Amino acid sequence: SSIKNVAILGSTGSIGTQTLDVIKGNSNLFRAFLLTAHSNADLLISQAMEFVPQYAIICDTTKYLQVKEALAHLPIQVLAGHKAIIDTVTHPDIAVVLTAMVGFAGLEPTIAAIKAGKDIALANKETLVVAGEIVTALAKQHGVTILPVDSEHSAIFQCLAGEENNPIEKLIITASGGPFRGRNVAFLANVTPRDALKHPNWIMGAKITIDSASLMNKGLEVIEAKWLFDVDADQIEVIVHPQSIIHSMVQFRDGSIKAQMGLPDMKLPIQYALTYPNRIQNDFKRFNFAAYPNLTFEKPDLDTFRNLNLAYVALKQGGNMPCIINAANEIAVAGFLNNSIGFLAMSNLIEECMQHINFIEQPSLNDYLNTDKETRIFAQNFIQKLPSKAIH
Numbered sequence: 001s002s003i004k005n006v007a008i009l010g011s012t013g014s015i016g017t018q019t020l021d022v023i024k025g026n027s028n029l030f031r032a033f034l035l036t037a038h039s040n041a042d043l044l045i046s047q048a049m050e051f052v053p054q055y056a057i058i059c060d061t062t063k064y065l066q067v068k069e070a071l072a073h074l075p076i077q078v079l080a081g082h083k084a085i086i087d088t089v090t091h092p093d094i095a096v097v098l099t100a101m102v103g104f105a106g107l108e109p110t111i112a113a114i115k116a117g118k119d120i121a122l123a124n125k126e127t128l129v130v131a132g133e134i135v136t137a138l139a140k141q142h143g144v145t146i147l148p149v150d151s152e153h154s155a156i157f158q159c160l161a162g163e164e165n166n167p168i169e170k171l172i173i174t175a176s177g178g179p180f181r182g183r184n185v186a187f188l189a190n191v192t193p194r195d196a197l198k199h200p201n202w203i204m205g206a207k208i209t210i211d212s213a214s215l216m217n218k219g220l221e222v223i224e225a226k227w228l229f230d231v232d233a234d235q236i237e238v239i240v241h242p243q244s245i246i247h248s249m250v251q252f253r254d255g256s257i258k259a260q261m262g263l264p265d266m267k268l269p270i271q272y273a274l275t276y277p278n279r280i281q282n283d284f285k286r287f288n289f290a291a292y293p294n295l296t297f298e299k300p301d302l303d304t305f306r307n308l309n310l311a312y313v314a315l316k317q318g319g320n321m322p323c324i325i326n327a328a329n330e331i332a333v334a335g336f337l338n339n340s341i342g343f344l345a346m347s348n349l350i351e352e353c354m355q356h357i358n359f360i361e362q363p364s365l366n367d368y369l370n371t372d373k374e375t376r377i378f379a380q381n382f383i384q385k386l387p388s389k390a391i392h
């Protein structure tokens with residue numbers, strides 16, 4: 001049949017649930033073939049009951065029986081554990097794997113899917129940050145398309161349609177600036193996870209919301225853009241655009257700039273990744289220029305929000321450095337969310353890891369796995385040694 005089977009890794013998250021919304025609205029085009037959750041068994045069960053996928057996988061093995069029993073009356077294979085995901089993403093009936101889990105955990109399943117020739121709709125930017133060189137080389141080797149889901153990269157991808165023979169002069173990635181735009185260091189020293197979780201324009205998972213507040217999300221996106229669009233670090237510019245209407249831009253060698261615009265709604269880039277190169281009708285809310293008379297732009301404040309600079313430094317150094325900053329950042333964000341470190345200490349922790357973890361210029365996949373482990377251990381120790389609450 002012409003129905004595309006979609007594997008959704010991280011179906012219970014923000015991107016995952018919006019992907020299921022898109023599939024639900026287009027059941028003539030797509031089927032949710034495989035759903036995975038980390039530990040949210042209840043939501044995975046209710047999604048599986050509604051969409052009746054071939055597979056439902058829960059990473060947390062202690063929840064296996066709960067999921068298995070709840071779905072016993074349905075023709076669904078229930079599996080558990082990270083390895084089960086790696087094994088099933090290669091299923092011959094899967095057309096595209098949408099990677100919407102958070103963090104380094106996306107790397108191995110994505111590689112397995114690419115090796116099996118599956119197209120990747122990539123939301124899990126951490127995979128490209130950690131091992132962009134290996135992942136993009138494998139995609140090329142296996143004839144796999146990596147379709148960006150991240151709104152900025154989807155915007156660039158859309159601007160590049162029909163421009164295959166025109167070199168990119170510059171990518172201009174927009175940033176909302178997050179909830180602390182315009183704030184200074186003294187203010188940031190006292191912000192709480194609650195403050196940081198209030199994003200002005202997007203509702204997203206906790207990790208990426210903290211990354212947006214610290215501008216690390218933009219740093220990760222710069223690295224993601226390098227690998228998706230094969231440009232150098234100095235061809236990627238970040239501009240703060242608080243309204244999040246222009247999702248990003250491409251400047252060509254004649255100076256012409258193309259922008260992709262719309263209301264902030266992740267369902268559009270998700271849908272485009274699934275229907276590419278076609279566009280399909282939908283009822284998403286339309287943008288109205290008259291309601292936005294002021295679309296504004298400003299330079300990012302790199303002295304206050306140091307993470308964006310650290311990401312550029314890591315990108316220019318290459319090797320396993322982006323893998324180091326990713327792991328350090330995952331530990332930093334978790335530490336901030338559970339009140340073990342302050343907002344500003346996140347950058348200190350990342351910088352500390354960049355200085356102390358062994359640099360490898362040409363890492364193998366195994367080197368990345370080791371770097372990730374090593375960095376996490378180092379970062380955890382760093383947090384434990386901090387004097388309690390004198391941590392900012």
Ligand code: NDP
Nearest residue numbers: 010012013014015037038039040101102105123124204205
């Ligand atoms: P959420 O935290 O909302 O969801 C994460 C999903 O991944 C959940 O299904 C979660 O399961 C699962 N998960 C978490 N940890 C693991 C793990 N270790 N192994 C396997 N599965 C895991 O995140 P988002 O949807 O916000 O983000 C997902 C990815 O998409 C991130 O890489 C993010 O950067 C990227 N992205 C998100 C955007 C957004 O608007 N949300 C925009 C652009 C990119 P459970 O529910 O059981 O915990």
Ligand code: MG
Nearest residue numbers: 150151152221
């Ligand atoms: Mg983004």
